Amino acid sequence: MPRAETVATDTRPGGHRTVFHGWRIVAAFAVTQTVGYGTLYYAFAVLLQPMATTLHTSTTAVTGAFTASILAGAVVAVPVGRWLDRHGGRALMTTGSLVATTLVVAWSQVRTVAQLYAVLIGIGLTAAMVLYEPAFAVIISWFDPDRRAKALLAVTVVAGFASSIFLPLTGQLVDRYGWRTALLILAVVHGVVTVPLHAFIVRRPPRGPSAAPHTVSAVRGAAVRAALTDSRFWCLAVAFVAHSAAMSAMTVHLVGFLVREGHRATFAATFAGLLGALSVTGRLLLTGAQRRVRITTMVAAIFGIQAVAALCLPGIADSAPGAVAGVTAFGLGFGIASLAAPALLTERYGTAAYATIAGTLATPVTLAKAGAPLGAAALLSANGGYSAVLAAISGTCLVAVAGILTGTTKPAPVPALAADLHGRTSSTPGNAE
Template sequence: MAPTTTPVAADRTVRGHRQVFHGWWIVAAFAVTQTAGYGALYYAFAVLLHPIAADLHTTSAAVTGALTAAILAWAAAAIPVGRWLDRHGGRGLMTIGSLAGAALLVAWSRVHELWQLYLVFAGLGAAMAMALYDAATAVIVSWFDPARRPKAILAMVIVAGFASTIFMPLTGLSEQRYGWRTTLLVLAAVYAAVAVPLHALVVRRPPAGNGPAGRPATAQRAAAVRAATRDSRFWWLAVAFIAHSAAMTAMTVHLVGFLTGEGHPATFAATVAGLLGVLSVTGRLVLTGAQQRLRLTTVVAAVFATQAVAAITLPLLAGTRTGAVVGVVAFGIGFGVANLASPALLTDRYGTAGYATIAGTLATPVTLAKAGAPLGAAALYTATGGYTPVLATIGAACLVAAAGILARAGTPAPATEPERLLPTGKHAGVSEPVASSKGRPGPE
């Protein structure tokens, strides 16, 4: 099989020990700030949902709409945030985002009307886009060459994968003892104390001209973004991750309801659902190990297909506790896989110039899917009177995701792709063609 030409980020110079060392300090800082950020800004909502609804004299569904507003704001901010990160780096933006997140937690603790809650959460969505995973990944991509980048991202997401495991129980205990308003003030203090100084003091732009992390020209970034949006592989990737994101979010929201509907106690259902956070770490480790021997697209498609089978067969398995655990474990192994696969597939194809903008373009529809999927699943449940059609739809979405990944891998690269990526056929030090063949496992 003739090798195909694939542009990947090139480490044009030998990186000094100081730069590599500081890059790992950034990874360590993000491991902490992303754990605290997701725990305080995102996962706390599920724990405080019912106390807030009771205090505001409204329904849980009305309060849940505030989270939808946050996710919509997050999606709207994804592309502008990506453009800013490409041009200016993450230090200022992520510091402001973490400051805003802490301030909005305080504002959240003071709401007395539903409209105030929605307003606060619209701001929280923008703050999360500025300070959480997408921004952190863009910074790591700019600091590390292709050989070190997967390990750097893996180190961050493995630690952050325990955010729900750490923060949800602690938030619940605090709420029971002090109430939800005081709990939010505590979370605001913890998040501000952790994220603001680490983002302000540790995050910085890589030295200009040292490897792919230099400051590419505006024209080069624009060319890389155009190459992505005109490339059929990018849109197959979008189909895959939109479908997968919708399936993951719908399952997360409705799993406890499904298990209790099967006759399991609420404590058992919550415990089994809590496995998803731990399994996200396991899935990332499995992906990292498997891609050493197999193509990344093959491994990801296989994981998505496994999730499809698990979701479709879960109604048959969940009648017993053992069957429920087996089904959830099989499905949960795919949680977190997209977080590792997406940066690898994007940088392998388009290099690092314009990465944050390209990733933001992909994140916008993916985030919208996260906002709409739980509502769609709830509507389907209401219309059919059961969870079996919901789980079948989740399984079908996982199959679509697997097909999208395989279609992305099978779409031939344009013969003159390097010349299309940047003006006048020059790579300007941000990407270079690297032959990859069937005999060399890689993202293709």
């Protein structure tokens, strides 16, 4: 049975013994990511129509504010990554949680569309400080490769149910109290849960003997340059950008497609909501297969299944069993990228500059996530049906397959110190269960 807490011997002079806090941090992030995504991301879908009605504007205008929020997060992805590499996540994530909570309160009080845009752009900036990217960077700094996948999986499995928890919760709050009071309640939940957990649990791992600061900076710079000059990094970027575009477009347009196929709106919404739960299944499959199958092979196979599912949906979704089969097959790939990207980046470029490199990748991925639904809507308007949209989604999944399979997983030629700046190796006792 795993022990609740593992003690590691610090390699610094004096032989001080320090507590390994990695699994405590994982447990904290499992909670904060669930609440963070539920409040800062998923709640918007429930609030969309009530806000448009109250502000006397169109749902398109309100949706634009959400798109602006996502784009704001893309803008700060690289600076946030650099901060994390240099200073860790504690101060950044605590500050981000405090500001995000304040902004959710401000969101409840907006009176104009301009105010809504300003608040949601602020929320997008703070979301980049508190959600998956910074959380993963902290976890990667604590865990060796043997335990890293399990730690990341633990967080994403729990957070994968954020939509299943917060969509109905937000709906009930809106029905009972109205959208403004619902946001105030969500702000309280967000602040009470995320601020203390980030402030008191998150910390940097103990360092062993390390190089001088200027050497550490040089090593991080070398790791970043190695990634940005490696063609395989850009193949990964193409893969994850394409996949993000496909997931985002499907998320937004799946309900409309199923309704157009003759299904009741409640049926369509229920099965669209299952995408979050199916993402957990996909993550479990990926992590379980990693020791037996190359991660690139497994990810490419899942992306390929999604491509086939999207292409087949127009022909099978008119019946309930066909719709269920198609959505289930496609849903297995939801959330795969959130585990595959950290594994591939750390395998190839080490952990010294992980957050900066991941932030560089996150920028185009986030832009695709924001823009794909708009492109799909334009394609839908031009063709008058969903077949072209689903064919485009299938095609982008195939592009993702090609990107993942291009190149090998052989590590890039980064200086040895770039692999780990925390004085740990894969056999460090502190990383054992």
